[in-house]
Amino acid sequence: xxxxxxxxxxxxxxxxxxxxxxxxxxxxxxxxxxxxxxxxxxxxxxxxxxxxxxxxxxxxxxxxxxxxxxxxxxxxxxxxxxxxxxxxxxxxxxxxxxxxxxxxxxxxxxxxxxxxxxxxxxxxxxxxxxxxxxxxxxxxxxxxxxxxxxxxxxxxxxxxxxxxxxxxxxxxxxxxxxxxxxxxxxxxxxxxxxxxxxxxxxxxxxxxxxxxxxxxxxxxxxxxxxxxxxxxxxxxxxxxxxxxxxxxxxxxxxxxxxxxxxxxxxxxxxxxxxxxxxxxxxxxxxxxxxx
Ligand SMILES: NC(=O)c1ccc[n+]([C@@H]2O[C@H](COP(=O)([O-])OP(=O)(O)OC[C@H]3O[C@@H](n4cnc5c(N)ncnc54)[C@H](OP(=O)(O)O)[C@@H]3O)[C@@H](O)[C@H]2O)c1
Numbered sequence: 001x002x003x004x005x006x007x008x009x010x011x012x013x014x015x016x017x018x019x020x021x022x023x024x025x026x027x028x029x030x031x032x033x034x035x036x037x038x039x040x041x042x043x044x045x046x047x048x049x050x051x052x053x054x055x056x057x058x059x060x061x062x063x064x065x066x067x068x069x070x071x072x073x074x075x076x077x078x079x080x081x082x083x084x085x086x087x088x089x090x091x092x093x094x095x096x097x098x099x100x101x102x103x104x105x106x107x108x109x110x111x112x113x114x115x116x117x118x119x120x121x122x123x124x125x126x127x128x129x130x131x132x133x134x135x136x137x138x139x140x141x142x143x144x145x146x147x148x149x150x151x152x153x154x155x156x157x158x159x160x161x162x163x164x165x166x167x168x169x170x171x172x173x174x175x176x177x178x179x180x181x182x183x184x185x186x187x188x189x190x191x192x193x194x195x196x197x198x199x200x201x202x203x204x205x206x207x208x209x210x211x212x213x214x215x216x217x218x219x220x221x222x223x224x225x226x227x228x229x230x231x232x233x234x235x236x237x238x239x240x241x242x243x244x245x246x247x248x249x250x251x252x253x254x255x256x257x258x259x260x261x262x263x264x265x266x267x268x269x270x271x272x273x274x275x276x277x278x279x280x281x282x283x284x285x286x287x288x289x290x291x
Contacts (some may be wrong), residue, residue: 007031009151010063012056012079013070014041017095017127021067021155022050024130028154035059037079057086060266065148066092066115073098073106080109088114091144093152095120095136099174100167107140108165116143119166124156133155139168181260183212189257196255222283231284239278242269 007030011022014036024043025032034042034050035058042052053059060066060083070076080087092115094106103119110117118141126132136152136159138145145152145161152159154161162168187208191201225231245266251260268285277284 008033008063008065010035010053010059010066011050012036012059012066012068012083013075013096014045014070014211015071017122017129018067018069019045020126020129021069021095023048024154025151026050026160028153030151033059033062056082057084059092060086064090065151066090067095068092069095072096073102076106077109080106080113083113085113090114091116091118091141091148093118093120093138093144093148095122097121098170099175100170103140103167103170116141116144118148118167119169120152121169123173123176129155132160135160137162137169137171137172139163140166185261189252189261192257193252193255196257225281225283226286231281233277233279233281237279238273238284241282242266242273245269 009025009030011018012035014022014034018034018036019041022032022034026045028048032045032050033053034045035056036042036055039052042050046052051062053062054164056079066087068076068079070079076094076098084156087110092110094110094117107117107119119139119168121137122129122134123137128134129264134156136156138152138159139162142161142164162172190204190208194201194204245262248262249259249266252262265285268288269282271288272280272284277287
């Protein structure tokens with residue numbers, strides 16, 4: 001297992017992230033062994049001093065610290081199958097992203113091969129690796145994180161270790177992406193409705209920015225209500241939300257815009273109303289969310 005800061009690092013997978021990681025390591029003076037399924041992707045890195053390996057196992061054999069970044073966890077498992085026992089005694093940092101359950105499965109594979117395992121997720125683009133612009137979220141082996149903190153710090157100065165439960169980094173990563181997708185989706189659905197009403201879409205931008213800022217400002221209170229299972233209402237109540245959501249569904253239907261997300265929320269509000277929960281905040285739908 002880990003004995004201290006590495007001066008030699010292996011990078012498996014030289015797509016956008018793996019190549020960026022390799023470039024940053026080389027720029028910081030690390031001897032960097034590289035391997036990619038398609039060998040041509042190593043060429044540019046070799047010109048900058050990386051050492052190419054003929055196989056993933058050969059690449060792993062040269063370093064105590066191994067960083068893996070491939071498309072998805074199925075690809076990550078395929079690479080680990082090839083590496084086999086060469087991983088024994090190494091630290092594997094997997095920057096491939098996936099689900100928490102997927103991370104747990106990779107951790108089992110790493111442990112079966114005698115490696116210490118740290119899971120990592122890159123929040124940001126490949127061009128931001130090596131800067132504070134990219135946030136790296138880690139979970140898994142604290143010993144591995146601490147032993148290689150200086151090396152990992154070169155990939156981003158805004159790294160966070162989220163705990164030893166290995167799926168946690170992916171939980172946070174997907175939760176962040178979920179918020180982005182759902183707000184972007186709501187924005188796009190409203191732009192389509194603006195188009196149907198003949199209203200210029202750009203006119204909505206300042207209003208969208210205003211309501212998202214107000215939503216952001218309320219997150220801490222919402223989380224407190226959920227944590228305390230207490231949903232006091234200050235203005236209106238669930239019956240008022242049901243009316244507004246009904247109007248939203250009606251407007252979107254008239255515009256031929258999909259109603260699924262708001263119709264789903266309207267259904268949850270109705271469930272709460274049916275159980276007699278009118279004088280509660282919208283937050284109380286958390287009680288109806290789980291299927
Ligand atoms: N790019 C970003 O800005 C970004 C940002 C945040 C997170 N991520 C995450 O980081 C991870 C890597 O992304 P990326 O952008 O670097 O991907 P990418 O540029 O598409 O490269 C994918 C890499 O995976 C390899 N690969 C795919 N299937 C494989 C298999 N079965 N066996 C061996 N190697 C295989 C590819 O090898 P070949 O060259 O042989 O095809 C290639 O090196 C992903 O999980 C992604 O979601 C990426």
